[in-house]
Amino acid sequence: MLKVKSAGLGFRHGSAVNPVLQDISFRVEACGSCAIIGPSGCGKTSLLFLLAGLLQPTAGSIEITGNPRSGTILQNFGLFPWKTVGQNIGLGLVIQGANRDRVHRRVEQLLDEMGLVGFGEHYPGQLSGGMQQRVALARALAVDPEILFMDEPLSSLDALTRERLQNLILDVWQSKKITTVLVTHSIEEAVFLGKRIIVLSRRPGRVLRIVENSEAGCIDYRQTENYFHQCTELRAILQGEYDGQEA
Ligand SMILES: Nc1ncnc2c1ncn2[C@@H]1O[C@H](COP(=O)(O)OP(=O)(O)OP(=O)(O)O)[C@@H](O)[C@H]1O
Ligand SMILES: [Mg+2]
Numbered sequence: 001m002l003k004v005k006s007a008g009l010g011f012r013h014g015s016a017v018n019p020v021l022q023d024i025s026f027r028v029e030a031c032g033s034c035a036i037i038g039p040s041g042c043g044k045t046s047l048l049f050l051l052a053g054l055l056q057p058t059a060g061s062i063e064i065t066g067n068p069r070s071g072t073i074l075q076n077f078g079l080f081p082w083k084t085v086g087q088n089i090g091l092g093l094v095i096q097g098a099n100r101d102r103v104h105r106r107v108e109q110l111l112d113e114m115g116l117v118g119f120g121e122h123y124p125g126q127l128s129g130g131m132q133q134r135v136a137l138a139r140a141l142a143v144d145p146e147i148l149f150m151d152e153p154l155s156s157l158d159a160l161t162r163e164r165l166q167n168l169i170l171d172v173w174q175s176k177k178i179t180t181v182l183v184t185h186s187i188e189e190a191v192f193l194g195k196r197i198i199v200l201s202r203r204p205g206r207v208l209r210i211v212e213n214s215e216a217g218c219i220d221y222r223q224t225e226n227y228f229h230q231c232t233e234l235r236a237i238l239q240g241e242y243d244g245q246e247a
Contacts, residue, residue, distance in 0.1 A: 001030040001065045001147070001179055002051065008059030009046055019204040020046050023060070026198050026210055030065070033173050033180040033216065035194025037187070037234070039241050043205035044183045045075055045151055051181055052149045068147045068179070071140030075151040075183075077132045079124040085135050086111070086120035092143035110138035113168065115161075129156035137165065141172060147179040148172070155185065166192055167219060174217060187238070191230045192221060199234070202241050209237050 007024045010017040021043040028034040036044050049055040050062055052072050071092070072078075079088050089110055090103040098106075111117050114134040124132050133156050140148060150169075154162045166189060173180045173193075184190050190197050197211040213230055221227050 002028040003063040006060035007057040035190035038200030039202045071145030073150045073153040077136040
């Protein structure tokens with residue numbers, strides 16, 4: 001469904017070009033899940049922007065089969081501060097031309113699923129960071145996306161809420177057959193949610209390793225020995241990158 005071929009990205013800074021991503025190649029199958037992990041500043045957000053079509057690569061190519069409906073969760077939530085929580089969640093549906101009843105029902109359902117009942121009329125600035133992240137997740141899910149791009153969607157949540165929402169993302173991926181691409185800093189989250197894990201090197205980001213994690217996708221995976229083994233292995237791969245970095 002998604003094919004990245006030798007993709008590169010550089011940002012112009014005066015007369016110089018700062019390379020951010022180099023020679024990135026991997027693919028994500030339809031209904032598959034892919035986690036992207038790597039040190040801070042290595043280009044994960046830039047890569048997600050390339051995949052979501054918000055940036056164009058300066059080398060190589062990104063191919064997406066068909067024209068899937070996509071939902072995107074940005075690292076800083078990307079909520080509109082002048083719209084209420086309910087209006088933010090329903091935005092994609094309104095743009096699609098859904099009628100008011102349908103928007104209202106879907107928004108109420110998502111407020112309930114995200115533990116935000118009673119906050120529909122609040123503005124994002126009146127919510128905590130974790131609540132705003134849940135609004136962003138609800139907004140992305142509202143349009144029933146076929147592919148979901150997420151940039152650290154759960155980073156501001158407490159451990160148990162985070163696990164609950166990881167389970168929700170797993171359920172969405174599995175039951176609705178959505179292709180998911182998740183950028184995360186969390187080794188455990190990458191292993192729980194990524195059937196394929198793309199490990200990036202420090203800046204400029206290159207693919208350090210592609211870890212096949214075929215057992216991901218099962219709600220009980222966290223309790224298995226293989227899960228623990230995959231986390232340990234991923235930590236060791238990443239450790240090598242952090243060891244060479246200044247503090
Ligand atoms: N619009 C831009 N113009 C110039 N440089 C940029 C731009 N966006 C990102 N960069 C540079 O690209 C590099 C990678 O940034 P990016 O945000 O993709 O990293 P990241 O892996 O998502 O980091 P983090 O884990 O901290 O979120 C950084 O060095 C950043 O300065
Ligand atoms: Mg980022």
